[in-house]
Amino acid sequence: MRRLVVIEFLSLDGVYQAPGDPDEDREGGFAFGGWQRPYFDEVLGGMAVEGMARTDAQLFGRKTFEKMAAYWPNAPEADPYADHLNNVQKYVASTTLRDEDVTWQHTTVLRGDVVDEIRRIKEQAGQNIGVLGSGNLVKTLADNDLVDEYDLAVYPLVLGSGKRLFTGVEMRTLELTDSRTTTTGGVLLTYRPAR
Amino acid sequence: MRRLVVIEFLSLDGVYQAPGDPDEDREGGFAFGGWQRPYFDEVLGGMAVEGMARTDAQLFGRKTFEKMAAYWPNAPEADPYADHLNNVQKYVASTTLRDEDVTWQHTTVLRGDVVDEIRRIKEQAGQNIGVLGSGNLVKTLADNDLVDEYDLAVYPLVLGSGKRLFTGVEMRTLELTDSRTTTTGGVLLTYRPAR
Numbered sequence: 001m002r003r004l005v006v007i008e009f010l011s012l013d014g015v016y017q018a019p020g021d022p023d024e025d026r027e028g029g030f031a032f033g034g035w036q037r038p039y040f041d042e043v044l045g046g047m048a049v050e051g052m053a054r055t056d057a058q059l060f061g062r063k064t065f066e067k068m069a070a071y072w073p074n075a076p077e078a079d080p081y082a083d084h085l086n087n088v089q090k091y092v093a094s095t096t097l098r099d100e101d102v103t104w105q106h107t108t109v110l111r112g113d114v115v116d117e118i119r120r121i122k123e124q125a126g127q128n129i130g131v132l133g134s135g136n137l138v139k140t141l142a143d144n145d146l147v148d149e150y151d152l153a154v155y156p157l158v159l160g161s162g163k164r165l166f167t168g169v170e171m172r173t174l175e176l177t178d179s180r181t182t183t184t185g186g187v188l189l190t191y192r193p194a195r
Numbered sequence: 196m197r198r199l200v201v202i203e204f205l206s207l208d209g210v211y212q213a214p215g216d217p218d219e220d221r222e223g224g225f226a227f228g229g230w231q232r233p234y235f236d237e238v239l240g241g242m243a244v245e246g247m248a249r250t251d252a253q254l255f256g257r258k259t260f261e262k263m264a265a266y267w268p269n270a271p272e273a274d275p276y277a278d279h280l281n282n283v284q285k286y287v288a289s290t291t292l293r294d295e296d297v298t299w300q301h302t303t304v305l306r307g308d309v310v311d312e313i314r315r316i317k318e319q320a321g322q323n324i325g326v327l328g329s330g331n332l333v334k335t336l337a338d339n340d341l342v343d344e345y346d347l348a349v350y351p352l353v354l355g356s357g358k359r360l361f362t363g364v365e366m367r368t369l370e371l372t373d374s375r376t377t378t379t380g381g382v383l384l385t386y387r388p389a390r
Binding site: 012013014032142152154156157158159160161164165166167168169170171172173174175176179181185186187189191194 | 227368374381
């Protein structure tokens with residue numbers, strides 16, 4: 001059974017919105033896009049490279065997919081994230097995306113019941129399935145017990161507004177399996193569902 | 196200058212509501228009161244005892260004060276928290292509490308401008324001033340640069356609803372100064388304002 005790993009950059013108040021770029025997601029008037037950039041360091045980078053080596057599929061919600069698909073195909077090839085994201089099998093959960101809207105290579109649109117589709121993909125042979133951002137999808141995944149690991153990078157700033165992860169998720173207990181600090185005051189927390 | 200230390204128990208999704216008791220705070224229909232209890236351990240207890248030894252005043256918002264004042268005066272005297280909380284100087288920020296409503300010993304009601312009052316108290320000789328819970332007050336303290344340290348105990352459960360700390364706070368960068376894990380999967384994170 002493949003493992004589904006949710007990876008999120010969070011502010012100390014749990015905001016996951018637009019960590020990478022000012023224009024990544026301005027919904028709700030969010031003006032702090034790119035907030036995670038000053039905190040990127042070799043500890044996070046090392047964990048990301050390790051994680052990508054264990055991952056042969058990425059699953060996205062529609063909004064996150066559209067942002068990523070607009071950026072990564074044109075990113076420098078030498079970038080390890082570009083190499084991974086452009087070449088890995090990608091799934092996007094969307095009932096509205098048309099095939100002709102999807103030009104990012106190796107992408108499959110999941111149009112059926114997303115829970116059934118993901119159960120089916122998890123039963124296929126393969127490595128980990130990664131999820132980046134995609135907060136609405138994470139709620140569905142969490143509520144249906146489809147998440148095997150949460151890798152949360154929590155950074156030392158309070159944003160005070162923005163989309164917060166886990167809003168409306170059903171109550172759920174987890175277990176902490178790893179904890180590291182970055183050189184920039186981040187904490188990298190790994191959880192799995194409580195047994 | 197005395198240091199103001201904000202101490203919070205948080206779920207992984209940043210909820211600070213009613214950690215200790217089912218009936219502590221049911222506002223918004225919150226049904227998870229007492230969620231922190233299974234996670235209490237000797238690591239947290241040790242840090243709390245150290246913290247209390249450096250603290251000779253506690254500052255509360257009105258709601259948290261009323262919950263605490265209803266509980267601690269009748270708690271077993273041998274309890275180190277009861278000993279501290281009952282005997283320390285207490286301040287409660289409230290324009291509505293009347294003196295006759297306040298029976299918990301060593302309590303002063305701050306009825307003036309809370310920011311001015313707390314600046315004045317911080318300038319007095321003394322040890323640390325602690326703040327427990329009091330989420331609305333924490334917003335005012337944070338936005339007015341009155342917090343010197345945040346001690347956040349983050350526990351491995353997602354509540355999905357409830358009052359979240361830092362909602363509406365102005366954007367603010369911090370520095371991580373300490374990080375420990377508890378035996379129950381909690382992470383004890385200490386922050387100070389970024390210089």
